[in-house]
Amino acid sequence: MPRFRRIKGTQDILPVEAGQWQRIEQTIRDTMLIYNYDELRTPVFEQTELFARSIGQATDIVSKEMYTFLDRGKKSLTLKPEMTAPIVRAYLENNLMSANPVSKLYYIAPLFRQENPQAGRLRQFNQFGAEALGAPAPELDIEVILLALEIYQRLQITNLQLVINTVDNPNARETYKHILKEYVEPNLHKYCRDCQKRILTNPLRILDCKVEECRKLNKNAPRLLDHLSTEGQEHFDRVQSYLSANNIDYSINPYMVRGLDYYTHTVFEITSTQLGSQDAICGGGRYDLLAEQLGGPPTAAVGFASGIERLMMVMAAQNLLEPVQKELDIYLCALGDSASEQITIWLQKLRRLGYRTDRDYQNRSIKAQMRDANRQKARIVLILGENELIKRQFSVKLMQTGVQEYVDFNQLESYIADAMRQN
Ligand code: HAM
Numbered sequence: 239m240p241r242f243r244r245i246k247g248t249q250d251i252l253p254v255e256a257g258q259w260q261r262i263e264q265t266i267r268d269t270m271l272i273y274n275y276d277e278l279r280t281p282v283f284e285q286t287e288l289f290a291r292s293i294g295q296a297t298d299i300v301s302k303e304m305y306t307f308l309d310r311g312k313k314s315l316t317l318k319p320e321m322t323a324p325i326v327r328a329y330l331e332n333n334l335m336s337a338n339p340v341s342k343l344y345y346i347a348p349l350f351r352q353e354n355p356q357a358g359r360l361r362q363f364n365q366f367g368a369e370a371l372g373a374p375a376p377e378l379d380i381e382v383i384l385l386a387l388e389i390y391q392r393l394q395i396t397n398l399q400l401v402i403n404t405v406d407n408p409n410a411r412e413t414y415k416h417i418l419k420e421y422v423e424p425n426l427h428k429y430c431r432d433c434q435k436r437i438l439t440n441p442l443r444i445l446d447c448k449v450e451e452c453r454k455l456n457k458n459a460p461r462l463l464d465h466l467s468t469e470g471q472e473h474f475d476r477v478q479s480y481l482s483a484n485n486i487d488y489s490i491n492p493y494m495v496r497g498l499d500y501y502t503h504t505v506f507e508i509t510s511t512q513l514g515s516q517d518a519i520c521g522g523g524r525y526d527l528l529a530e531q532l533g534g535p536p537t538a539a540v541g542f543a544s545g546i547e548r549l550m551m552v553m554a555a556q557n558l559l560e561p562v563q564k565e566l567d568i569y570l571c572a573l574g575d576s577a578s579e580q581i582t583i584w585l586q587k588l589r590r591l592g593y594r595t596d597r598d599y600q601n602r603s604i605k606a607q608m609r610d611a612n613r614q615k616a617r618i619v620l621i622l623g624e625n626e627l628i629k630r631q632f633s634v635k636l637m638q639t640g641v642q643e644y645v646d647f648n649q650l651e652s653y654i655a656d657a658m659r660q661n
Pocket residue numbers: 319320321322351353358359360361363364365367368369497498518519520521522523524525540541542543544545546547548
C-alpha cells in the first residue's frame with residue numbers, strides 16, 4: 239500500500255487519459271478563437287471577500303463549500319470555486335475596458351468546492367467558460383449560448399437540452415420575493431430545513447430545491463415570469479426570438495434560479511439525461527451588476543461555464559472517448575557503452591528533426607530492446623552495435639514490412655524521411 243493517497247474528491251489524470259483532455263482543450267481553444275474570445279488566466283486563490291461578495295453569503299458555495307484558509311499574515315484566502323468573480327476582478331484591476339468596449343474572455347481552469355463527492359461532483363474539477371463584459375445586448379446572451387453549443391457539437395456530443403429562464407432585475411425580484419413568501423409561509427413547516435432558512439436568506443432558491451416534498455409544495459408557486467419588469471420582459475423576449483431565429487431548441491424552466499447570487503436577466507443551463515442527478519454540464523447567465531458590486535464602473539456582462547469532467551462523462555456514455563493511439567516514430571537500440579554514447583547524439587538529432595524518438599535505458603539485450611520497440615509501436619528501429627559503430631552505419635529495421643538493411647550515418651536522415659513518407 240502506498241503511504242499517501244489523493245484527497246477525496248480529486249482525480250489523477252493518467253497518461254492514457256491526458257490525450258483526451260488535450261483534444262478537448264484544443265477544441266475549446268480553437269472555437270474560442272473563432273468566436274474572438276481571448277484567454278485570461280487568474281491565480282488559483284483570491285481574497286475570500288471577493289467570492290463572499292459576488293457569489294453571495296447565503297449560497298451553498300460560500301456558506302459551506304469553499305476551501306478557505308488564513309495565510310501566515312492572517313489574511314483570509316480562498317481557492318477559487320468559480321471563475322466569474324476572478325475574471326471580473328482581473329478585468330477591473332487591469333483596466334481591460336480601456337482596450338475594448340466589449341471584452342470577450344475565456345478560461346480553462348481547475349476549481350475547488352468542498353462538496354460531497356459523487357459521480358459528476360468533485361472537490362477539484364475543471365471548467366472552461368467564456369465571459370463577455372461591457373454590453374447589455376441580448377445578442378451577447380445568445381452568442382455565449384451558441385458558443386457553448388458549438389463546442390459540444392464539435393466534440394460530437396448529442397442529446398443536450400438547453401433550459402433558460404430570467405431572474406430579471408433586483409427591483410422585480412424584490413417585489414416577487416414578497417409574493418413568493420406569501421405563498422410559501424403558510425406551509426413553511428412542511429418544507430425542508432434548508433428551505434426554512436432560505437425563506438429568510440435567499441427565498442428564490444426555494445424554487446429549485448431538489449427535495450421531493452419541497453418540489454411538490456412548489457408545484458403551484460407563483461412565477462417570477464408572470465411579474466417581470468418591462469425591461470426584463472423585453473430582454474427575455476429578444477433572447478427567445480434570437481434563439482428561435484438560430485433554430486436552437488430550448489425550454490423554459492420558470493423555477494430555475496441557479497446557485498449564485500450575481501445573476502440578472504437571462505440564466506441558462508445545458509443538461510444531459512446521461513448524467514444522473516448532477517445533470518448540468520453547463521451553467522451561465524447575465525450578471526449586469528457584479529462589476530459595480532466589486533467597486534468598478536457599471537458593466538453589463540454575460541457568460542457561461544462548463545464542467546469538463548461532466549462533459550467527459552457524457553462523451554464516455556456516447557462512446558466519444560476513443561483512446562488516443564500512441565506510436566513511436568523511431569526506437570534506438572544500442573549494444574555496448576560506445577554505441578550507447580553515440581546514440582545519445584542521434585537521439586537528440588532525430589528529436590530535433592521532429593521525430594517522436596526513444597531508446598532503451600536499461601542496458602538490455604537486443605532481444606529485450608526489440609520487444610520494447612514493439613511494445614511502443616515504433617515504426618523504425620535503429621540498431622547500433624560495436625561493428626556498426628566502426629563502419630559508421632546503423633542496422634535499420636522497418637517494422638511494418640520487416641525490411642532490414644544497413645544505412646550509413648550520412649544517409650540516415652534522408653533514408654528515414656523516405657521511410658516515414660512510405661508507411
Ligand atoms: P456553476 O453552475 O456553479 O456556475 O458551474 C458550472 C458548471 O461547472 C456546472 O454545470 C458543472 O458542469 C460544473 N461543476 C460545478 N461544480 C462541480 C463539481 N463539484 N464537480 C464537477 N463539476 C462541477 C458557475 O460556476 C458560474 N461561474 C457560471 C457562469 C459563468 N455564470 C456566468 N458566467
